[in-house]
Amino acid sequence: MKGRLRLRNVLWKEWKGLLASTSSLLMVTLIPVVIVAQILFVIFLVSRLVSPDALAASPLGNGLAQLLAGRPELAALPLGQQFQVYLYLQLPLYLLLIPMMVANMLSTFSIIEEKQTRTLEPLLATPVRTGELLLGKALAGALPAVLMTWVSAALCLAGIAVIGPSSLLGFVLTPSWLVSLLLLAPLVTLLSFLLGVIGSSRAADSKGAQNFALVEVLPFLALVAAQVLGVLSLSPWALLAVSAGLALLDFLFLRLAISLFRRESILVSWR
Amino acid sequence: MSMTSDWAIETVGLSKTFGSRLAVEDLTLQVPRGEVLAFLGPNGAGKTTTTRILAGMIAPSGGRATVSGLEVDRQPELLHERIGLLTETPGFYEWMSARDNLLFFARFYPIPAQENVDRLLHSMDLWDRRNDRVGSFSKGMKQRLALARAMLHAPEVLFLDEPTAGLDPEAARDVRALIGQLQEEGRTIFLCSHNLEEAEELADRIALFRTRLVALDSPAALRVRLFRRTLLVELENPCLMLLEAAQRVSGVQDVSLDGNRLTVHLLDFERDRPLLVSALVEEGAAIRSVFEEQHSLEEIYLSLLADEPNKLAPVVDKERRKR
Numbered sequence: 001m002k003g004r005l006r007l008r009n010v011l012w013k014e015w016k017g018l019l020a021s022t023s024s025l026l027m028v029t030l031i032p033v034v035i036v037a038q039i040l041f042v043i044f045l046v047s048r049l050v051s052p053d054a055l056a057a058s059p060l061g062n063g064l065a066q067l068l069a070g071r072p073e074l075a076a077l078p079l080g081q082q083f084q085v086y087l088y089l090q091l092p093l094y095l096l097l098i099p100m101m102v103a104n105m106l107s108t109f110s111i112i113e114e115k116q117t118r119t120l121e122p123l124l125a126t127p128v129r130t131g132e133l134l135l136g137k138a139l140a141g142a143l144p145a146v147l148m149t150w151v152s153a154a155l156c157l158a159g160i161a162v163i164g165p166s167s168l169l170g171f172v173l174t175p176s177w178l179v180s181l182l183l184l185a186p187l188v189t190l191l192s193f194l195l196g197v198i199g200s201s202r203a204a205d206s207k208g209a210q211n212f213a214l215v216e217v218l219p220f221l222a223l224v225a226a227q228v229l230g231v232l233s234l235s236p237w238a239l240l241a242v243s244a245g246l247a248l249l250d251f252l253f254l255r256l257a258i259s260l261f262r263r264e265s266i267l268v269s270w271r
Numbered sequence: 272m273s274m275t276s277d278w279a280i281e282t283v284g285l286s287k288t289f290g291s292r293l294a295v296e297d298l299t300l301q302v303p304r305g306e307v308l309a310f311l312g313p314n315g316a317g318k319t320t321t322t323r324i325l326a327g328m329i330a331p332s333g334g335r336a337t338v339s340g341l342e343v344d345r346q347p348e349l350l351h352e353r354i355g356l357l358t359e360t361p362g363f364y365e366w367m368s369a370r371d372n373l374l375f376f377a378r379f380y381p382i383p384a385q386e387n388v389d390r391l392l393h394s395m396d397l398w399d400r401r402n403d404r405v406g407s408f409s410k411g412m413k414q415r416l417a418l419a420r421a422m423l424h425a426p427e428v429l430f431l432d433e434p435t436a437g438l439d440p441e442a443a444r445d446v447r448a449l450i451g452q453l454q455e456e457g458r459t460i461f462l463c464s465h466n467l468e469e470a471e472e473l474a475d476r477i478a479l480f481r482t483r484l485v486a487l488d489s490p491a492a493l494r495v496r497l498f499r500r501t502l503l504v505e506l507e508n509p510c511l512m513l514l515e516a517a518q519r520v521s522g523v524q525d526v527s528l529d530g531n532r533l534t535v536h537l538l539d540f541e542r543d544r545p546l547l548v549s550a551l552v553e554e555g556a557a558i559r560s561v562f563e564e565q566h567s568l569e570e571i572y573l574s575l576l577a578d579e580p581n582k583l584a585p586v587v588d589k590e591r592r593k594r
Contacts, residue, residue, distance in 0.1 A: 002381065009378040013364070020366045118362035122420060125326055125356040126379035127348040264329040268289065 006128050010136025014110060018144065027105055028144055032098045032152040039094060040159040043087050047163065052079035060086070063227070070235070074171060081168060088172040091156050092180030093224050093234075098152055099145040099189035100220065106141035107196025124263055131258050138193040138254075142186065145193075149185045153177075175236040184239060187246035188220075194253040201261045279304045279428050279459035280325060284334035287320055294320040296483040298334070304427075307450075307460040309470035311572065312480040318463045319359060321480070322430050325461065326356045339427045352380060355421035357431040361413040365406030369397055369416055372405055373423065380424040391419040395449070411442025418449055428459045435469055447472060467568040477568070485575050493571050500540045501564040502547070504533040507557035516554035520547045531559075 018024050046055070055061065056079065064086045068075055074082055114120040123133070160169055227234055234242070280302035287295040294317045302308045312318050323329045325338050327347040336343045339353040363372050370388060377384035392398045395415045405413065414434065421429060434450060435443035450473055454460060464470055470477055471490055479485040479493075486493060506513060509531040517526045517533055522543030524536045533551075537543040540563075548561060 006379050009375060012378075013367075013375045016367065016371070017364065113364075117364060118358070118360045119364060120362075121328070121358045122356065122362050122376065122417075124328060125351055125354075125358070126376055127351045128379050129348060267323065267328055 002127075003129070003132055006132045007136045007139075010128070010133055011140045014137060014140030015144075017110075017113070018106070018140070024106065024109065028102055028148060031101055032148045033155075035095070035098055036152045036155045036159070039091060040156065040163065043084065044163050046087065047080060047084050052083060055079075055083050071171075077168075077171075081165070084163075085168055085171045088156075088160055088168065089174065089176070090224070090227060091172075092153070092177050092184075093227060095149055095152055095156065096180070096185060096188050096220065098149045099142070099185055100192045102145040102148060103141050103189045103192035104196045106145065107137065107193040108200050110137045110141060111197060111200030121267055124267070130261050130263070131254075134194075134197055134257050134261060135254065138190060138197065141193050141196075142189040145189045146186050149189070150181060153181050176234065176239055179236050179239040179243065183243040184246065187243055187250055190250045191246060191253060194250065194257045197257045198253070198260055201257070201266060278302055278337070279306070280308075280336070280338050280461060282325070282334065282336040285321075285324065285331050285336050286333040287317070287324060287329070288332045293482060295324070295331075298480075298484055300478060300484060300487060302459060302461065304459050305457045306476065307454050307462060307474045309474035309477045310461060310463045310480055311465060311467065311470055311477055313465060313576065316481040318465075318480060319432055322356075322432050322461065322463050326354055326430050327351060328356075352424060353427050355424070355426035355429045357417050357421045357429070357434055359432045359436065361417035363405040363413060363416065366404060368402045369405055369408070370401040372416070373420060376420050377423045382424050384423075387423050387425075388419075391422055395419045409442070411438050411445060414438060414442065414446050415449065418446065422453070426458070428461065429453060430461045430463070432463045433466075434462070434464070435466060443469075467572055471568045477571075479572065479575050481576060490568055490571070493575075494566050497571055497574055498566045499536055502535040502537060502540070502544055502561065503564050504535065504548075504551065504556075504561050505559040506531050506533065506551075507559055508555070509533075513551055513554055513556050516550050516556075517547060520550045522546060534564075 018028070056064070060083070064082060067086050067089070068082070074085060077085065114123065157169065157173070160166075160172060278301045280300070282298050282300055285295060285298040286293070298321065300308075310318055310321065320329070324331050325336055325343055327338070327343045327350040330344045338350060341350045341353065343350060364375070367375070370392060373388040373391065374384055377388050389398075389401075392401050395418065397412065397416060397419070400408070400412065405416065408416065418431075418434070421431070431450065435446050438446060447469060450460065450462070454473065460473075462470065462474060474490070476487065476489050477493060478487045486496075488496065504517075509528060511528075514526065514528045514533065517523055517535060520543065522538040524538055526533060526535045528534075535547060537547065544561075548558065551558060
């Protein structure tokens, strides 16, 4: 009970800080909007300017062939719309970049702030436990990041309807979308945040911390590329398995973050 | 070795090393409840490290320490409920109001947070500025706010690390007055400082520290231990005859005349002082004043540390060699 109150207290302070900082608020809201606008614009251009036959001859044709093998009902659509659906189905994975980047920036900032304002020592002199402090900070950054991912997903769906035809929405809203948004997004966010926290407690400055946390983005981008090119096709079950793996990673990284957050070295070496 | 809880603070053979550098060596001391102990030493002497160990922030490398009956490296969360820590730099969220800052820290303790925060804002004379951002506060106000933070949960033991460092004289006086109030409330205060006047004004005892404990006693006892008691006699009519008269007094060990002042060392200060004054008056001395020479805490400090090898020197040399 005491632990939950202390965790809530950390959340209260972090969110108060987020709302008080115009730059943080802009960062949290602008990044998703820019990413969504960029994706939709590219899909719009592709659907309007590139001939379906040229797309079929490109490496994307391989990916579409794999999709049609798994979902034969799509074959009834014109080739151009098949490609649109194919590209829309990549969105959930691509949208995961949003929580990764937002959580990463918020986490490194929230720890670095404690360094810069020298609030960590008085904070650690209270009965707060390291786990409560780190989990509080992680959740405080993760929840807005996940929320913005969902908002972005909603914007994407609206964009799909606008680009048209709106009947494609029925083909796009698949179980994979739901698994990705409801399971993968929160888990990836938490992982990003924990990597940010680990980076912040080990690195000497915020740049070093962010670089450390951004290593997570590279394997993720490889995964996106593999799926777009049809090398890998992630079914809802595969996504569930990835989610389970991520949940385990989150747990392990939380333990790692707590063990690496050595009060002594932080107090003695932080300047 | 037995560790009792009769003391507010007790350490036995406490030590701390960082790599090959020894920061605290074999520190053994007891601080009774309600005492103000000034922990004095030069920069880099290990005062902050000792404070952090005692406040359960970092673990000792050797020895043991209890504060308020708890071993400092066993139950840090419980220990933190019983102690208050004023860090060297106040450290606040500058974008938050004074009240919100205190509320944030107060909510970590099992206390009525709002009630305690409001009471302390009143008692620290910060109530009118409670809703202002801490970033707009002066250093003195931040330090008072930091003291309020250390006092939120009415701790039994307070660790104050350089409480007046960097403050202007007026703000330093206000902070000292607040510490005086805490002392009157019977709290045990571990005052880490290199401000000698402050230590003399506030402390019951002085611990002089440079990596290890150099001396531990009340300022008066340290004076007696270090310096011979010296009687100074100021004369209206100084002359050789009066010097000779002083030399003839049986308890006088040595005497010198410098200008209009006789400087006298006596065998038994209390017994021989009236004898000397009588002898001088009989010889026709017109005495302006008779007083004992006072040695400042600064003299004690410098005298004790002058005999103490500087433990930091090897590290500095090593770093130079690295370069």
